[in-house]
Amino acid sequence: MALTDDLAGFIDTCARTDDAEAAAIAFADTLKPYGLTGMGTRVYQMPEGPIDSENIWKAGGAVATLWPGNWAGTPGYRYICFSENPLLNALRERRGYFLYSDLAPRENHGTYWEAFSEGGISEGMGVVAYGRSRRVSSLAMTFERLDLSPMEKTVVRAAGLTLAERTAMLRAPPEDAPKLTGREYDCLAYVAAGKSDWEISVILNLSQATVRFHVDNARRKLDATTRTHAVARATASGLI
Numbered sequence: 001m002a003l004t005d006d007l008a009g010f011i012d013t014c015a016r017t018d019d020a021e022a023a024a025i026a027f028a029d030t031l032k033p034y035g036l037t038g039m040g041t042r043v044y045q046m047p048e049g050p051i052d053s054e055n056i057w058k059a060g061g062a063v064a065t066l067w068p069g070n071w072a073g074t075p076g077y078r079y080i081c082f083s084e085n086p087l088l089n090a091l092r093e094r095r096g097y098f099l100y101s102d103l104a105p106r107e108n109h110g111t112y113w114e115a116f117s118e119g120g121i122s123e124g125m126g127v128v129a130y131g132r133s134r135r136v137s138s139l140a141m142t143f144e145r146l147d148l149s150p151m152e153k154t155v156v157r158a159a160g161l162t163l164a165e166r167t168a169m170l171r172a173p174p175e176d177a178p179k180l181t182g183r184e185y186d187c188l189a190y191v192a193a194g195k196s197d198w199e200i201s202v203i204l205n206l207s208q209a210t211v212r213f214h215v216d217n218a219r220r221k222l223d224a225t226t227r228t229h230a231v232a233r234a235t236a237s238g239l240i
Helices: 002-014 020-034 053-058 075-083 088-092 110-117 150-171 182-192 197-204 208-221 227-236
Strands: 036-045 062-066 097-099 123-130 135-143
Touching (some): 002 020, 002 150, 020 062, 020 150, 097 150, 123 150, 123 227, 150 227, 182 197, 208 227
Antiparallel strands (some): 036 062, 036 135, 097 123, 123 135
16 A cells, blocks of 8 residues: 555645656656656647657657666667657557557567667556647656556556646646536545545435536546546646
């Protein structure tokens, strides 16, 4: 429970920070005891043209670059960025969360993983928040080992989304904050507290279908892809 407790504290602090780079460093420091070797955060506008390595690289927007040693200047680093980069499929499919091995199975991408081994990396995790006007806020994490439980991965994802959303708020042009109704606010706040639809229905004396209705309305107003994304966006913007 130590990691989940630490990340719960990070989420609370991150939602109030005015320093995106310092928040990224704090997040990385929290994960280093659990095998994190490096991390990069960016906020950029998705290119109008093809989603390929060159266009994404030209989009810029680096906020924090925390890669191990001199790995960023090695042939292996350049190979995974420009020669073989299956992670681009996550952007094409608008995925909000993924493991590198999901997009690049080791049996099909041997050279790709050999390139990662130059940096002592055996796995990676990506978190991406998609905003209006093609705005993208991304978080890339690399691990020497990744032995987290499913619950810990879920909390890392939630904390990473909060960091991505807060970074976007601090570095991208401001977006109009959505207006949630009282019930939408209440239901989403209870989701953020870890309550199930049934628990929320009991607390608010509503049916589970009504709870789901309010949560989904809040998700759409926040332009979020999932409940987790909606909670992260609402937390980062100070709505809950």
